[in-house]
Amino acid sequence: MCKVGIYLVCDYLNRDGFLKAVEICNRYKIDFLEIGFPFSDPVADGPVIEKAALDVLKRENTGDFFKSLKSAREIFKGRLYVMTYANVIFGYGSEKFAKEAQMVDGMIIADLPLTESGKFKRIFDRYNINLIHFATPESSYEDIDKVKKISKDFIYFVSTRGITGGSFSLDQETADKINYARNNFNKDVILGFGIRSKDDIHKACKTADGVVIGTEAIRAIEENRFENFIKSLRQ
Amino acid sequence: MNAYYGIYGGQFVPETLMRALRELEDAFVQFKKNKESKRKFQYYLKNYAGRPTPLYLAENFSNYVGAQVYLKREDLLHTGAHKLNNTLGQILLAKFMGKKRIIAETGAGQHGVATATAAALLNMECVVYMGKKDMERQAPNVDRMKLLGANVVCVEKGSMTLKSAINEALRDWVKNVQTTHYLIGSAVGPYPFPEIVKYFQSVIGKEAKKQIMEQNGKLPDSVVACVGGGSNAIGIFSGFVKYKDVELIGVEAGGESLELGKHSATLTMGRPGILHGALSYLLQDEYGQVANVHSVSAGLDYPSVGPEHSYLKDNGRVKYDVCFDNEALDAFKLLSKMEGIIPALESSHAIGYVVEHKDRFKNRVVIVNLSGRGDKDLGIVKQIRG
Ligand SMILES: Cc1ncc(COP(=O)(O)O)c(C=O)c1O
Numbered sequence: 001m002c003k004v005g006i007y008l009v010c011d012y013l014n015r016d017g018f019l020k021a022v023e024i025c026n027r028y029k030i031d032f033l034e035i036g037f038p039f040s041d042p043v044a045d046g047p048v049i050e051k052a053a054l055d056v057l058k059r060e061n062t063g064d065f066f067k068s069l070k071s072a073r074e075i076f077k078g079r080l081y082v083m084t085y086a087n088v089i090f091g092y093g094s095e096k097f098a099k100e101a102q103m104v105d106g107m108i109i110a111d112l113p114l115t116e117s118g119k120f121k122r123i124f125d126r127y128n129i130n131l132i133h134f135a136t137p138e139s140s141y142e143d144i145d146k147v148k149k150i151s152k153d154f155i156y157f158v159s160t161r162g163i164t165g166g167s168f169s170l171d172q173e174t175a176d177k178i179n180y181a182r183n184n185f186n187k188d189v190i191l192g193f194g195i196r197s198k199d200d201i202h203k204a205c206k207t208a209d210g211v212v213i214g215t216e217a218i219r220a221i222e223e224n225r226f227e228n229f230i231k232s233l234r235q
Numbered sequence: 236m237n238a239y240y241g242i243y244g245g246q247f248v249p250e251t252l253m254r255a256l257r258e259l260e261d262a263f264v265q266f267k268k269n270k271e272s273k274r275k276f277q278y279y280l281k282n283y284a285g286r287p288t289p290l291y292l293a294e295n296f297s298n299y300v301g302a303q304v305y306l307k308r309e310d311l312l313h314t315g316a317h318k319l320n321n322t323l324g325q326i327l328l329a330k331f332m333g334k335k336r337i338i339a340e341t342g343a344g345q346h347g348v349a350t351a352t353a354a355a356l357l358n359m360e361c362v363v364y365m366g367k368k369d370m371e372r373q374a375p376n377v378d379r380m381k382l383l384g385a386n387v388v389c390v391e392k393g394s395m396t397l398k399s400a401i402n403e404a405l406r407d408w409v410k411n412v413q414t415t416h417y418l419i420g421s422a423v424g425p426y427p428f429p430e431i432v433k434y435f436q437s438v439i440g441k442e443a444k445k446q447i448m449e450q451n452g453k454l455p456d457s458v459v460a461c462v463g464g465g466s467n468a469i470g471i472f473s474g475f476v477k478y479k480d481v482e483l484i485g486v487e488a489g490g491e492s493l494e495l496g497k498h499s500a501t502l503t504m505g506r507p508g509i510l511h512g513a514l515s516y517l518l519q520d521e522y523g524q525v526a527n528v529h530s531v532s533a534g535l536d537y538p539s540v541g542p543e544h545s546y547l548k549d550n551g552r553v554k555y556d557v558c559f560d561n562e563a564l565d566a567f568k569l570l571s572k573m574e575g576i577i578p579a580l581e582s583s584h585a586i587g588y589v590v591e592h593k594d595r596f597k598n599r600v601v602i603v604n605l606s607g608r609g610d611k612d613l614g615i616v617k618q619i620r621g
Binding site for chain 2: 041044050057085087090091113114115133134135139140143161
């Protein structure tokens with residue numbers, strides 16, 4: 001079975017709406033959630049996620065995010081990850097952040113490539129939080145080998161060169177790299193960036209173990225059609 | 236290569252950019268060894284850009300402050316600021332790598348103009364990202380970039396200043412990394428950019444050292460430069476850093492006051508954080524969100540700083556201090572009237588610092604890096620001062 005994960009910006013549109021979305025994801029058996037902790041300068045994100053993040057930052061801080069994360073953990077039965085940027089962790093105090101984040105399964109840090117991940121990994125390891133590593137169309141086969149070797153959780157395969165909110169397509173070269181990542185790797189290879197619909201999931205899952213949907217989920221929340229959207233993915 | 240300056244620097248970028256950074260680093264090593272590339276760079280610096288720039292003993296200003304003040308005249312470089320040293324170098328490097336398209340961010344518009352100029356000269360497609368607020372306060376440079384054939388993209392997100400322009404340029408780069416070189420305009424960003432920018436700007440320090448020895452017979456007591464991202468400062472400091480008796484002073488924008496949000500004094504008031512690919516001093520709140528910053532000068536209006544400056548602050552080799560908006564505006568007028576030289580508002584911070592601290596410079600020999608000329612600032616100065 002192909003796994004489906006949903007990315008939600010923490011406390012967007014507001015706290016109640018966010019927790020309701022978490023509940024819907026749980027009800028429709030979404031496999032995993034990525035909770036985005038907003039950062040002021042999200043360079044890996046397109047306009048939809050950036051706008052949502054900046055909106056939340058007008059009224060909330062990391063303390064609030066952890067409160068909501070705790071509630072989300074109680075509601076949602078699947079695997080739970082926090083996705084953010086390096087300085088949200090470093091600037092808060094990496095140790096303090098890791099301690100408060102213990103309830104999650106893993107951390108996804110958009111501006112933390114493998115070569116810089118060592119210091120963060122050592123801290124998160126102590127709290128049993130898996131650091132998620134990336135592979136991309138720019139990765140060499142050697143890079144992918146390294147990521148497979150070090151990963152204790154899924155590999156986040158960025159489907160295209162670009163930022164979140166684009167459209168989904170896979171060229172043959174990238175598909176080959178995804179296959180290579182899956183070969184002799186006993187965890188999942190999850191595709192992200194640009195996946196929007198049931199149709200995209202169908203296409204992606206010919207190659208990968210699962211997908212994560214971000215921008216389109218945020219749009220559905222903004223347009224008050226989140227439950228229908230999640231339902232449509234599960235039909 | 237080691238990507239760090241002490242604990243600062245590194246490559247905090249999306250994984251998608253790592254291959255490009257590796258290729259850039261390899262190409263830079265090759266470029267430095269390549270005789271033909273070096274010859275071309277020297278050729279353009281001399282015959283196109285107008286190097287060497289003079290080191291000028293500003294007598295009236297010296298009498299006024301009671302010191303011997305030499306100005307390193309980067310304002311006389313083609314396009315009016317030190318930025319062209321870096322853009323000529325990096326465009327040659329980009330050509331060397333086979334890239335077809337150049338993107339850049341700009342704050343004051345000087346780096347944008349210098350990029351558009353070098354791109355026109357060497358026939359490259361050029362896109363410049365610029366915050367909306369900066370397009371308004373540095374309008375003359377927007378027209379110059381367009382005339383030079385660049386596509387200027389107005390960034391209406393976030394602070395709408397230099398920081399937002401870098402965000403947008405990074406997003407473009409992730410998408411177009413196969414064809415595009417990101418020509419970063421200061422000694423900031425992920426490694427190897429801080430090293431590349433220093434390499435191309437070090438010509439300022441080399442010349443200044445030779446010139447001061449010729450004119451003064453010995454090294455100066457102090458070298459003063461303004462610090463935005465830190466490229467003109469690292470460029471001139473590089474010529475003197477090994478001479479421990481030469482005091483090096485980096486002047487940041489004190490803005491309206493030293494309350495968070497009202498200045499851009501990153502090294503003076505910040506603490507280590509990660510932005511735009513590097514760990515460096517950063518103006519941020521207690522949660523690691525990047526703070527709003529302010530400076531009357533668009534080129535200094537930036538919450539981070541080049542990682543090597545963080546290193547040089549911690550080890551004490553360079554002293555960093557501030558000049559406030561008002562002091563810089565006063566210095567802008569003062570130097571214009573006194574020497575017939577209109578300094579850029581950025582450079583006015585270095586001048587203003589010397590004026591404000593003239594007691595401690597008494598009878599000393601000081602070099603101020605006059606990083607650019609102030610024609611671009613007439614509008615904003617008139618608006619503030621009338
Ligand atoms: C004339 C001039 N000086 C200084 C700066 C600040 O940049 P840096 O600190 O990289 O020299 C700028 C930036 O736009 C500039 O135009």
